[in-house]
Each structure stands twice: as C-alpha cells, then as structure tokens.
Amino acid sequence: MRFRLSLLSLAVLMSAAARADDKAEVVRPAASKITAVTVYSNTALVTREVTAPDAAGLAEVVVSPMPPYTMQSSLYAEGTDNIRVLSVRFRTRAIAEDTREEVRKIDAQIKTLTAKQQALEAELKTIGENLKLLDKMEGFTAKSLEHLTDKGLLDTEKIIALAKFVQEDRTKRSKEQLAVKQQLEEVQAQLAFAKRLHDEKSGGVVRNERDAVILVDKKQGGGTIRLNYLVSSAAWRPQYKFRTGGKEKDQVVVEYQAAIEQKTGEDWTNAQITLSTAQPLLNAAPPDLKALAVGVTAGGHVAANPGDARAPAPVPPGLAAGDKLSSRAFQESLEKESKSLRSQVAGNYAQKKAFEAEKLQNDAAALEQFSDLFVSSDEFIKADFRPVPGGNDGPSVTYVLKPRLTIPSRNDEQVVEITKLDFAPKFYYKAVPVLTANVYRLADLVNTSDVVLLPGEATMYLGGDFVGSAKIPLVAVGKPFTVGFGVDPQLQVSRILVDRTRTTQGGNQVLTFKYRILLTSYKSAAVPVQVWDRMPHAEAAMTIAVNLKDPKPDLSTDPLYVRDEKTKGLLRWDVTVDPKQNGEKALAIDYEFKMELDKNVNIGSFQAK
Numbered sequence: 001m002r003f004r005l006s007l008l009s010l011a012v013l014m015s016a017a018a019r020a021d022d023k024a025e026v027v028r029p030a031a032s033k034i035t036a037v038t039v040y041s042n043t044a045l046v047t048r049e050v051t052a053p054d055a056a057g058l059a060e061v062v063v064s065p066m067p068p069y070t071m072q073s074s075l076y077a078e079g080t081d082n083i084r085v086l087s088v089r090f091r092t093r094a095i096a097e098d099t100r101e102e103v104r105k106i107d108a109q110i111k112t113l114t115a116k117q118q119a120l121e122a123e124l125k126t127i128g129e130n131l132k133l134l135d136k137m138e139g140f141t142a143k144s145l146e147h148l149t150d151k152g153l154l155d156t157e158k159i160i161a162l163a164k165f166v167q168e169d170r171t172k173r174s175k176e177q178l179a180v181k182q183q184l185e186e187v188q189a190q191l192a193f194a195k196r197l198h199d200e201k202s203g204g205v206v207r208n209e210r211d212a213v214i215l216v217d218k219k220q221g222g223g224t225i226r227l228n229y230l231v232s233s234a235a236w237r238p239q240y241k242f243r244t245g246g247k248e249k250d251q252v253v254v255e256y257q258a259a260i261e262q263k264t265g266e267d268w269t270n271a272q273i274t275l276s277t278a279q280p281l282l283n284a285a286p287p288d289l290k291a292l293a294v295g296v297t298a299g300g301h302v303a304a305n306p307g308d309a310r311a312p313a314p315v316p317p318g319l320a321a322g323d324k325l326s327s328r329a330f331q332e333s334l335e336k337e338s339k340s341l342r343s344q345v346a347g348n349y350a351q352k353k354a355f356e357a358e359k360l361q362n363d364a365a366a367l368e369q370f371s372d373l374f375v376s377s378d379e380f381i382k383a384d385f386r387p388v389p390g391g392n393d394g395p396s397v398t399y400v401l402k403p404r405l406t407i408p409s410r411n412d413e414q415v416v417e418i419t420k421l422d423f424a425p426k427f428y429y430k431a432v433p434v435l436t437a438n439v440y441r442l443a444d445l446v447n448t449s450d451v452v453l454l455p456g457e458a459t460m461y462l463g464g465d466f467v468g469s470a471k472i473p474l475v476a477v478g479k480p481f482t483v484g485f486g487v488d489p490q491l492q493v494s495r496i497l498v499d500r501t502r503t504t505q506g507g508n509q510v511l512t513f514k515y516r517i518l519l520t521s522y523k524s525a526a527v528p529v530q531v532w533d534r535m536p537h538a539e540a541a542m543t544i545a546v547n548l549k550d551p552k553p554d555l556s557t558d559p560l561y562v563r564d565e566k567t568k569g570l571l572r573w574d575v576t577v578d579p580k581q582n583g584e585k586a587l588a589i590d591y592e593f594k595m596e597l598d599k600n601v602n603i604g605s606f607q608a609k
Helices: 002-024 101-151 156-202 328-343 345-350 354-374 377-382 559-564
Strands: 032-039 044-051 057-063 076-078 083-094 208-218 224-231 234-244 252-262 268-276 398-400 405-407 414-423 426-431 438-446 456-462 465-472 480-505 508-521 527-534 544-552 570-577 587-598
Touching (some): 032 234, 101 156, 234 465, 234 480, 252 268, 328 354, 426 480, 570 587
Parallel strands (some): 234 456, 426 527
Antiparallel strands (some): 032 044, 076 224, 083 208, 480 508, 544 587
C-alpha cells in the first residue's frame, strides 16, 4: 500500500514538474519595433528598439520572432545610461505553428482551400463513375433492343423512355462535371497564390521560431535597448530616369532611384532607411599583415601564390603555362580572383571568423601585388581595371532616405527615390556612319549636385516619351558626363567609298582610299552634329604607314579629342547642319587616307580595339 502511495506521489510530482517546465517554455517577447535599416550590396543591418522590463536588476529580454535570414553571430545590443548589456545570444525553438498573425491567417486559408480541393476532386471522381455507369446502361439498352427485336417483343415506349433518360442524365452529368472542373481550377489557382504569399511572408520556414535573448543589468526601471543584426536576402542597386523636353533651354531632370530587394521575412515598417555601398565589417581591429612568400617555378617565372609559395601562379583561360605572364588576360585573371576573395571578407567577419577573413584579405592583396610587380609597364599603364583595396568597384557612399519608409518583405524588387536632380544640358547630335545610319541626340551634363552617381541602368524620356535605355558610369561630384536621348529621325547620315587605288612607289605599295559622308537634315533649325569615322591605325609604324590627306572640312580641334582619340586613327568633325539641308544640299564631308607598306606584305586582318 505504501509502495502504491509512493508511486502515486512520484507521478504527481513528475506531473507538476512537467507543468512547471511547460510553463517555463512560454515565451513572452518584449515589445520592439524596427527603427532603422542600412541596406548594403547583399545584406542589411537592422536596428530594433526594444522596451526593457520595468523592474531593476538582472533580466533576460527576449526579442521574438527574429527573421529567418538573420546572421546569428552578427547580433549585438546597445543599452542606455541606466541599462548595461551583459550578453546577447541567438536561439531557435521548434513551434507547432507560426506565431505571426498574418502568416496564421494564410495558413488557415491554405487549410480551407486544400479541404475544398479534396472535396471537389472527390465529387469529380463520383461524376466520372456515374458517367461510366451511363455508358454501361447505354450498352445494355442497345443489346436489349437487338434481342427484343429478334424475338418480336419490342416495347417501343420503354426503349424510348430508357434512351431519353440516358441522354438527359448524360447531359446533366456532363454539365456538373464541367462546373466542378472549373471550380477545381479556380481553387487550385487560389491555393497556389496563397502558398506563394505564404512563402513571401514566412521567409519559407514556419516550424522554427528564432529569438534574440539579451541579458541586461538595470539600475532603475524603464528604458530601451537597441538590438542590431545583419540579415541576408536583402540588397539594392541604383537606377535612373532621365527626362527632358529636348529644347535648348530645357533642363534635364534626373530621378535617382534605388531598386531594393527585401526577402528577409520581416517587414520594415516606418523605418529610417539608409543605402550604402560599403561593406558591413564587424571587426574592431585591423587585420594582421602576413609575410609575402615568393617561389620560383621550373620554367624560371616568378610565382606568388598566397596559398602555397611552392606552387606556380594560376594560368588564366587562353594561356599556356609557358606563355608570357605579363599579358592583359593574366592581369584580368588576378583581378577577378582578388575581387572574389575580398567579397568573402565581410561575411566571415559577420560570422566572427576573423582568422578566415584575415587570410582572405592577405591572399587577395598577394594577388594584387603580383600584378603590380610583374606586369610590364606598358600593359600596366593601359589597364583601367585596377583592383580597389577593400573589394569595392567604386567609392563608399551612403544615402539616408527621407522620410521614413515602409518596405515589406516580398519577392519582387521595390523602387524608392533617393533624390531628384536638375542639370543644365548642352544638347548636340552624334553620327557614326561606319556603325549605323542613325543620328543620336546627346546631352553633355555636369554633376553639379552634392551626390555621387553610382553606376546603374537608366531609362531615358524625351518630352514624356520613352526613347531607350542606357548605362550610367560612376559620376563623381563636379564631373562632366554624357547621356543619350535616342535617335532623331529628322537627321540621317550615309558613308560611301568614292575611290580606291593601288600604286607602287619604290619597294613599297601605296593604297589610297577616298570616302564621302553625307549628312541630311529635315529639321527646322540649325543643329550641331559630331560626325565620327576612322581609318586604320598601325601600332607597328615601321611596317605600315597610314596618313590622312586633306579632310574637308577640317577635323575637330577639341583638346581632349586631339589628345586621346586622334592619335588612334579616329576622325571627328564638329559641324552645324542648317535647316532642311537635304538632297543635293546635304552636308558633305570628304577625306582620303593612304596606307604605305612593303610590296611583299599583305594586310591579314582588321580588329577593333
């Protein structure tokens, strides 16, 4: 009897302990709201303002739910004067259903639609079975009719009644089948949409809850805590809209926008949004500089491989191991590899992998130093793709958007405006007849704002009409740049070969080519036009000599053109086309050039560079 009582007492105690444990598992998250978000190139730093408990002393503050794409080791918290943050940790709990109200509503909708789909499928199956039964009855009627006819016992009225029943019932069942199929298709479409919406709102995971647990020491009641954490599945890119009326005094209005990708699983409601091109490095100390080991390969070429000093340097596609190491292709290969390594640095620091991050930085720098030390001077000067220490393709800029914005978590990009700028343009036209018969409108602009324009896609509008797309390069404050506003059909250009001769002079052959460019205008006003063409440019001047003779009109005297393009065989004329200058009155540009080369030498090919 005592043994039974002891077992009963033990069961009661275990039950009470289980109830106590269950009660301890109940999570009561503190009130919190997102106040600020800094969006980087492929992550976002979220700041939550968390309400601290009223009582003073030690306390655990739980922030829940955290988004599914939180980078766990990136959590850090900041207190106020009367709140000291002792620790921050991340935990995951299994849950029966999602705790977010909007997700629960979608879950209930999915459950209802699934049940309706199953009911309609069952009804459709039953209708199909009934139609099969009618087929059997129809077969039975035909056989009975044949049998009764043979015996002379045909009952016409009964046969007609049975046939009429089969016919009417088949019509009725077919209509029912069609109606049920249509309802089923509609339900399936609603169910698919609800599931897509569920994935957007829940972040794809619904059976785990994520919490941030902050241990604080409070001197007195009240106060707030700032919780910061990095999330993936967030990014932004710049894009532009350029608008102008096209007239000389019309301003060019630039709508500088940001396309934001926000798939983090939580909405940013009424938050201060900041866009940044920097990398969110969470390391407080600089990386340690490692020694740069140098090795020599069997072929005598120096190799600097940060992973293994005894290994040869990597050979890029298109080069053999014995090819010249100072080639442009090799330099591009080194740059690509160094950028790839630097792009991984921020992620390693965010995950508190300082050793791995430092190794990646040292390896990337070793590749860049290899390029600096062993690329020939000529190729080094030509290269316009030098790696930027830190892994960015441009300057680090930050845009603080005003006013506060709400950016929900969803699959498609969301566009917000960074700022709107007005620039005074210098309009003109550009013709390149060797490439196209179209003449394009251009505008020279100067970035007179205090905002750096990052590289991005732009859509161009002239008088409210879309005229095309363009790529905007990096434009620093105060830097001039040029944008295009599409083709002007009122201007046309053509290029013809007028004459071609070949003569021999001493031991050389002389090839003479004469060209004419015709520029036609149907406009009602005079317009400035840049006309571009080219003649062969011989890098080996001792082998081939190319000389321009008597261009009419004269080439452009623009200093930048003379310095940068003219020496490469590019030809430019700055002309003004008068109104209605077409037909026989079309503006003509004539030029000829001579190529002189050894009579035993043939032109193998031309290549655009």
